[in-house]
Amino acid sequence: AAAAAVDLYADLVRRAHRLLASAPKLRGKDADIMVGILLVEDAQSAGPGKMASDRSTRRLFERLVSLGAVRELTGRPTFRLYGL
Secondary structure, eight states: OHHHHHHHHHHHHHHHHHHHHHGGGOOOTTHHHHHHHHHHSSOEEOOOOSSSOHHHHHHHHHHHHHHTSOEESSOOSSSOEEEO
């Protein structure tokens, strides 16, 4: 069990570094806030942010998915959740 936990930790660290490396490529108003939330939370919805609309937040998450920084967790066409 300890070896499996170490493998999961290494995978999360690798994904977090990929997210941090792609952060300078983002242009959204809430991009820095969303990156921080994704690093702390298990999953985040693409709803409206503090300064950005829900459409711009969805586009931000689509950009993060295309960069390979996050992945879509639900597999649904609506109310998608994203995470490392």
